[in-house]
C-alpha cells in the first residue's frame with residue numbers, strides 16, 4: 001500500500017536542515033546590513049566633503065571656519081542650527097548651502113549628539129568632525145593668527161584629513177587625547193582619553209544619553225573602522241588608531257607640528273596597544 005504524507009522523522013530532518021541554513025544565513029544578513037550602513041556613511045561624508053569643496057570655489061579657495069560667532073540670530077543658517085546657540089553657525093551650515101540634505105549629517109552606526117538646550121531640537125554636532133588643522137576656529141585664529149587654510153596651502157590634499165566619523169563636530173588629534181569638550185573622541189580609538197576612552201567626557205555630557213556616547217566611543221562604527229574624507233574629496237575607510245598617528249595628515253601645511261600634536265606622542269608615535 002502506498003504511503004501518504006511524511007513520517008515524523010522526515011519532518012524533523014527537514015526542520016533541522018532549515019534551522020541549520022537559517023543559522024548560517026542570519027549572520028550574513030546582519031553583515032550585509034552593516035555593509036549597507038557603511039556604504040551609506042561613506043556616501044554621506046563624501047557629499048559633505050564635496051559641499052565644502054564647492055564652498056571653496058565661491059570663497060577664493062579658502063575653507064570655512066569650523067564655527068563663526070556673533071551671527072545675526074534672526075537669520076536661520078542653511079540647514080538650521082547645528083549648535084545650541086543661535087548666534088553660532090558651524091561648518092555644517094556652510095556645507096549645507098550646497099548639499100541641502102540634513103540626513104547626511106548622521107552616520108547610522110554612530111551617535112549624533114542632539115541639543116535640547118535653548119529649546120532647540122537641532123542636529124547639534126552630527127556624526128562627522130572637520131579637522132581643525134584646515135578649518136581653524138576663531139579661538140585658534142586669535143591665538144595663532146592663522147585663518148582657515150586655502151587649498152593652495154595644503155602640500156598634499158590627498159593626504160590631508162578634512163572630515164571623519166567623529167564624536168564631535170570638529171576633530172583634532174591632541175584634543176581627542178586631552179579632551180576639553182564632552183564627546184571629543186574618535187569612535188573606536190583605543191587611545192581616546194585613556195583610561196576609560198572618553199569616559200570623563202561622556203559622563204559630563206548634558207545633551208545625550210551617556211550609554212549611547214560610551215558605545216560609540218568604545219565600540220566604534222563600521223566594524224571598528226571609520227570613514228575619512230580627504231581634502232581632495234576622496235573617502236577611505238581606516239582604523240581609528242592609524243588615523244591618529246599620521247602627523248602629516250593632521251598637519252597638512254607642513255612646517256613645525258601644531259603645538260598640541262608635537263607635544264602629544266600619541267599623535268606622532270603609533271601604533272598603539
Ligand SMILES: [Zn+2]
Nearest residue numbers: 041107165221
Ligand atoms: Zn560612519
